[in-house]
Amino acid sequence: MTTIRVAIDQATQRLVQAKQEQHLPVENSRLDAQILLCFVLEKERSYLYMYPEQELDVAQEARWQELLTRRAQGEPVAYLTGHKEFYGLDFTVDRRVLIPRPETEILVEAALAICQQRLTNGQISLVVDIGTGSGAIPVSIAVHEPRLPYLYAIDVSPDALAVARLNCQRHHVDERVRLLQGDLLAPLPESIDLLLANLPYVGTEEQPTMLSDVLDYEPHLALFSGAEGLDLLERLLHEASQSTNLRAGAVLLLEIGYRQREPLTHLARELWPHARITCLRDLAGWDRVLQIEIDSEA
Numbered sequence: 426m427t428t429i430r431v432a433i434d435q436a437t438q439r440l441v442q443a444k445q446e447q448h449l450p451v452e453n454s455r456l457d458a459q460i461l462l463c464f465v466l467e468k469e470r471s472y473l474y475m476y477p478e479q480e481l482d483v484a485q486e487a488r489w490q491e492l493l494t495r496r497a498q499g500e501p502v503a504y505l506t507g508h509k510e511f512y513g514l515d516f517t518v519d520r521r522v523l524i525p526r527p528e529t530e531i532l533v534e535a536a537l538a539i540c541q542q543r544l545t546n547g548q549i550s551l552v553v554d555i556g557t558g559s560g561a562i563p564v565s566i567a568v569h570e571p572r573l574p575y576l577y578a579i580d581v582s583p584d585a586l587a588v589a590r591l592n593c594q595r596h597h598v599d600e601r602v603r604l605l606q607g608d609l610l611a612p613l614p615e616s617i618d619l620l621l622a623n624l625p626y627v628g629t630e631e632q633p634t635m636l637s638d639v640l641d642y643e644p645h646l647a648l649f650s651g652a653e654g655l656d657l658l659e660r661l662l663h664e665a666s667q668s669t670n671l672r673a674g675a676v677l678l679l680e681i682g683y684r685q686r687e688p689l690t691h692l693a694r695e696l697w698p699h700a701r702i703t704c705l706r707d708l709a710g711w712d713r714v715l716q717i718e719i720d721s722e723a
Contacts, residue, residue, distance in 0.1 A: 428477065429466075443497035500638070504642060557578035568596050585647070625654070630652050678717075683711040697720065
């Protein structure tokens with residue numbers, strides 16, 4: 426029988442070798458092994474350190490080896506466990522949705538800051554999240570700012586909205602996060618103050634350089650948007666500029682790719698000449714969230 430300590434050591438070596446062969450980063454191999462073993466054992470990570478000599482039973486060993494094989498083939502850990510932490514919350518994920526990324530938390534933080542500032546001034550913001558996927562963005566905002574009566578979350582994919590609905594129910598905000606299916610702003614039934622979007626922004630020309638665990642497993646509908654990744658973001662900006670659903674002084678927060686600040690800023694400046702446009706960077710120093718504050722007189 427295999428002990429916890431031996432299982433983790435052997436799995437780490439196996440994953441390092443497999444990732445090297447697939448040209449994937451190897452630094453998280455041990456963490457991957459620990460997360461998968463915790464999933465099999467239905468325990469927290471601290472349990473692995475407290476009981477390193479505990480042996481896996483036959484059923485646990487079989488399940489462990491199955492998940493380890495799938496991870497060695499490149500399948501993301503979040504899809505194997507069906508869970509991903511985001512903004513301090515646990516979200517259900519599967520191959521119908523993109524796995525939430527830490528950098529998207531920057532968008533959530535910015536949105537919460539705007540909402541809280543306006544609430545301090547006695548104003549309640551109506552928020553919409555375009556391309557909601559797993560619902561990580563609106564659910565996080567709804568949980569962390571209970572003073573918001575409701576939010577809208579839109580996605581073109583009914584499969585993605587099914588996952589988002591599970592997460593709304595999981596975090597008890599299903600009556601406050603209103604899910605709508607449709608293309609960009611089309612399903613929006615009323616005017617809003619804050620527009621959030623984490624739309625696909627990877628260019629199809631980037632496919633040859635992408636990691637296989639992303640390219641082979643995550644939904645391409647949620648990844649790609651034209652050759653340079655700008656198609657949907659540009660279309661959203663055009664629609665927003667012509668829409669009657671943006672209230673005076675509305676703010677747009679868009680997650681963007683590292684090469685997209687300049688073209689999107691240029692387009693936003695053309696559409697809203699008086700807007701205040703800034704860009705927030707992620708922890709790696711890359712441009713990540715474009716913030717467009719539309720002048721109330723524009």
